[in-house]
Amino acid sequence: MCHHHDILRSNSEDLKKIEKQMDRRQFLTKTSMGLGAIALGSLFGADRLLAGTGGDNPISGIKGIPGLPHHLPKAKRVVYLFQSGGPSQFETFDYKPKLTDMFGQELPESIRGGQRLTGMSAQQSSLPIAPSKYTFDQYGESRAWVSELMPHTAEVVDDLCFIKSMYTEQIxxxxxxxxxxxxxxLPGRPSIGAWASYGLGTDNQDLPTFITLVSKNAGGQPLYSRLWGNGFLPTEHQGVQFRSGKDPVLYLNNPENYEGKDRQRMLHYLKEMNEVQHSTYGDPEINARIAQYEMAFKMQTSVPEVTDLSSESDETFDMYGPDSRDPGTYAANCLLARRLLEKDVKFVQLYHRGWDQHTHLPGGIKNQCKNTDQATAALVKDLKQRGLLEDTLVIWGGEFGRTVYSQGKLTQDNYGRDHHPRCFTMWMAGAGVKPGFTHGETDDFSYNITKDPVHVxxxxxxxxHLMGVDHEKLTYKAQGRRFRLTDVHGHVVKDILS
Amino acid sequence: MEESNLILFFGRFHPLLVHLPIGFLMIAVLMEVAERVGWLANVRNAIVFALLLGVVSAVAASVLGFMLGTSGDYSPDMLDAHMWAGIVTTVVSAVALVLKVGWENFTKRQTQLYLGLLALVMTSLSATGHLGGNMTHGSDYLTYYMPFKPKTTDPLARPKVTDIQQAQLFGDLVHPIITNKCKSCHNQDKKKGGLSLSSIEDYLKGGKHGSLIVAGDPSSSELFHRVTLPSDHEEIMPPDGKTPLTKEEIAIIKFWLETGNADFDTLLVALDPDEEISNIALLQLQLGAEAGQSQLDLDTVSLDKIERLTALGYEVRELAAGSHAYEVTLNGTKIMKENRLHHHEALGLLKNNILSLKMRNCDLKDIDLEILSDMPVLQHLDLSQNTISDSGIQSLQHLPQLKCLNLYATQVTTLTIEHVAAWPQLSTVYIWQTNIDKESLASLRETHQNINLISGS
Known part of the structure; x- marks a missing residue:
């Protein structure tokens, strides 16, 4: 490839001289990679590298790192149904019958324990207890309590593992x-999906390892791409957002008036040039760029194929609900998620906004449930009947819970709830978690955790752990220290493992 | 706080200072060689200067070394050898210095004598350094990670336990911790605080600071007391800079002293350990759930076998690093008629290592299933969305380890379920969109209650 060098490098002696002078940063980048490779070789043993671990797949694509998975994984794929805004636990899964008789009473100070409230309700002269307007019933063999707003989720409770005792520090x-x-x-760290992509690599060479879908049929608190970003990990690990409409992935189509017949040749040549750049400067981001051009080319065929729902049966659409025929809705995204998981995409992250009911909660949450309940349950059922729930982990939950007291005026029909980080409910289903199981308990006010707290x-x-990764061992060195997804915290919740 | 001891205070500067003569003498000899070979010129003065510094620092190091030697923490034999080697180094290098300064122009004989002395300096310097290192770090420090080294001669070492029922509390759990964390300073050659931990007698004898082990009473046992002191305490063991014991290791030692009465032969299970101790023991012995993958005991697979499969479009992943257990997936890629045999052959190469085989929607036919008959470790088999019928499944004689079988969207009937029900490990079968109707499904569920038959809802 000498002629490429000639193109890129000047023939002027002075410029060549400058090019040869490595500055400190370049020296460190280059040598650390070389030394790193040597160290890795000795760390993991030559025999292991030769044996071809998951991290050493000879085919191109995101590879994962040697030495992972640390143990046999239960979950090969994850779909995370993020309910953004903070769904109220009171109107969904955390049944608190004693509150009914305490309607409008002041929240006892012994329960609140002097907790700092948000600026939105701290000024309230009274914190009146607001019981759920909606009724609850028990379902399935597990006799799990579910509110009347979630009739479809109620049908699958025997596949779900509820965690009633989630908590966070953030309000x-x-x-x-x-x-x-x-x-x-604070922003800047890699997202969960990016860590999974970095550690474990892809199972499908034609689609990204980590895909994000954001519902169009919901407004509310803003979402931003750093939530599925790669942070300091190499760029190819960031989540790729799929959109509704004729352009599911932006900038993927050929430019106007270009037929794309010689695209592969063009990309091949571009890759050669990028490799020259890489050998000159040693910047790992150049490799990320090469990987992404290749992935984009493959996605030109794989994305239209996977996003085309026309092969789905009417029964399937009926199961996910009428919205599922309208691309970009939560229901359509659930269906699309199943198709992506079927193609072995490792991490699919859905976001549905609008759970932030400070006021008019009864109406708001009813609408939220209506837009999500059927499709959520359908996704669990659909994965199960296809045998995918066996090794796919489904996660449902928001960023925090809501307060037992009403924010703003409390009436029989209307109330609001403020943010509450001290306890809230999530559920998981599928690979490696106990089905029909509930972990953790809250007090009668769902204000404090009384049993088995689970931190973020x-x-x-x-x-x-479910993906076969020891959270203490998956690290990445950036800015002078090693980082983990769990920082210096985190304990595996053994109780919920099947 | 112990009373101050000036001799030992200065003596402890010996390990620090001792590196100076090593460096000075080494560079003097190297310069001498370089000048003679012709790489350097006009370095005579530099050589003299380096030799001089070497001799002076060697004298200083020897004096400090002698002071440190009075502590009694070191094995006398080794200390003697180290001392004499050090004295030889100092004296010989001093003689070499005198020769170098005194003889401006060497005769041939003088040259030979001088070079001979330098060679002797190098030899004795290496010997001194090595013996000193052995005393500081333990005599097995240097070769501990050496490949192909002969088996250890630790009289207390025991073969690796494979069953928790056989595990000796002391021999298999306590002593390995001690070996790992304590023995570099407490052994036959280096008895810090008068303590060696190389034999049962050593344990019983203890060191000079009271009883090492008191049966049934951890708090009076120096072994427990010293490792549980606060980390900034003067007397904490292992001392500052060495890796402290983990809380699991401390728990094991406590359990041995307290419940095990510091007995050297008791089996762990005989003491009816609680869950916590059992788990620590399992983890330390690399038994149990976390180490489950190693129990699979599969052979290694060469890269070319994997490449055969990937060339045909398969995804091949090792389920856990080093487990040699693989998941092999062909997803939505049609098997072409002309290369069916290639597929059979390539899968056959990996048959002893495939734990999970997924061939969804890849135009698999009944004739392709024969190859699966001989997969002894297969646990998870996905044949969904293929034109497969009962005869294909029935050609599978026996899959002894199979736990999960996915037959969704195939043409199988109840006959298939009757056939596979005989496989001992099978617990889940997916049968949505097959030729099994609702009534037969109900009766199948009745007759095969140990198998979870999953259909559409």
Whole structure:
């Protein structure tokens, strides 16, 4: 490839001289990679590398790192149905019958324990207890309590593993959702899906390892791409967002008036040039760029194929609900998620906004449930009947819970609830978690946890454990220290493992 | 706080200072060689200077070394050898210095004598350094990670336990911790605090600070007391800079002293350990759930076998690093008629290592299933969305380890279920969109209650 060098490098002696002078940063980048490779070789043993581990797949695509998975994984794929805004536990899964008789009474100070409230309700002269307007019933063999707003989820409770005792330190949306998605409340860390992609690599060479879908039929607190970003991990690990409409992935189509017949040749040549750049400068981001051009080319065929729902039967659409025929809705995204999981995409992350009911909660949450309940349950059923729930983990939950007291005026028909980080409910289903099981308990006011608290770090540790990863061992060195998804915290919640 | 001891205070500067003569003498000899070979010129003065520094620092190091030697923490034999080697180094290098300064122009004989002395300096310097290192780090420190080294001669070492029922509390759990964390300073050659931990007698004898082990009473046992002191305490063991014991290791030692009465032969299970201790023991012995993958005991697979499969479009993943257990997936890629045999052959190469085989929607036919008959470790088999009928499944004689079988969207009937029900490990079968109707499904569920038959809902 000498002629490429000639193109890229100047023939001027002076410029050549400058090119040869490595500055400190380049020296460190280059040598650390070389030394790193040597160290890796000795760390993991030559025999293991030769044996071709999951991290050493000879085919191109995101590879994962040697030495992983640390143990046999239960979950090969994850679909995370993120309910953004903080769904109220009172109107969904955390049944609190004693509140009915306490309608409008002041929240006892012994329960609140002097907890700091948000600026939105701290000024209220009274904190009146607001029982759920909606009724609850028990379902399935597991006799799990579910509100009348979730009739479809109620049908699958025997496949779900509820965690009633989730808690977080964050009380506002941005830090709380950033914490949930990246393990830290400040921006800049890699998201869960990016860690999974980095550690475990892809199972499908034609689609991204980590795909994000955002519902169009919901407004509310903003979402931002850093929630599915790669942080300091190499760029190819960031989540790729699929959109509704004729362009599911932006910038993927050929430019106008270009037929694309010689695209592969063009990309091949571009790759050669990028490789020259890489050998000159040693910047790992150049490799990320090469990988992404290749992936984009494959996605030109794989994405239209996987997003085309026309082969789905009417029964399937009926199961996910009428919205599922309208691309970009939560229901359509659930169906699309199943298709992606069927293609062995490792991490699919859905976001549905609008759970932030500070006021008019009864109406708001009813609408939220209507838009999500059927499709959520359908996804669990559909994965199960296809045998995919066996090794797919489904996660449902938001960034925090809501208060037992009403924010604003409390009436029989209307009330609001403020943010509540001290306890809230999530559920998981499928690979490696106990079906029809409930972990943790809250007090009669769902204000404090009374049994088996599960922190966000613990949730992350458990999630990685299910994927075969020891959360203490998956690290990445950036800015002078090694980082983990769980930072220096996190315990696997052994109780919920099947 | 122990009373101050000036001799030992200065003595402890010996390990610090001792590196100076090593460096000075080494560079003097190297310069001498370089000048003679012709790489350097006009370095005579530099050589003299380096030799001089070497001799002076060697004298200083020897004096400090002698002071440190009075502590009694070191094995006398080794200490003697180290001392004499050090003295030889100092004296010989001093003689070499005198020769170098005194003889401006060497005769041939003088040159030979001088070079001979330098060679002797190098030899004795290496010997001194090595013996000193052995005393500081333990005599097996240098070769501990050496490949192909002969088996250890630790009289207390025991073969690896494969069953928790056979595990000796002391021999298999306590002593390995001690070996790992304590023995570099407490052994036959280096008895810090007068304590060696190389034999049962050593344990019983203890060191100079009271009883090492007191049966039934951890708090009076120096072994427990010293490792549980606060981390900034003067007397914590292992001392500052060495890796402390983990809380699991401490729990095991406590359990041995307290419940095990510090007995050297008791089996762990005889003491009826609680769940916590059992789990620590399982983990330490690499038995049990976390180490489950190693129990699969599969052979290694060469890369070319994997490449055969990937060339045909398969995804091949090792389920856990080092487990040699693989998941092999062909998803939505049609098997072409002309290369069916290639597929059979390539899968056959990996048959002893495939734990999970997924061939969804890839135009699999009944004739392709024969190859699966001989997959002894297969646990998870996905044949969904293929034109497969009862005769294909019935050609599968016996899959002894199979737990989960996915037959969704195939043409199988109840006959298939009757056939596979005989496989001992099978617990889940997916049968949505097959030729099994609702009534037969109900009766199948009745007759095969140990198998979870999953259909559409």
């Amino acid at each position: 506002n949306h941005d830090p709380a959702i950033t914490f949930f998605q990246t393990g830290h409340q 770090h613990d949730f992350h540790a458990t999630l990685l």
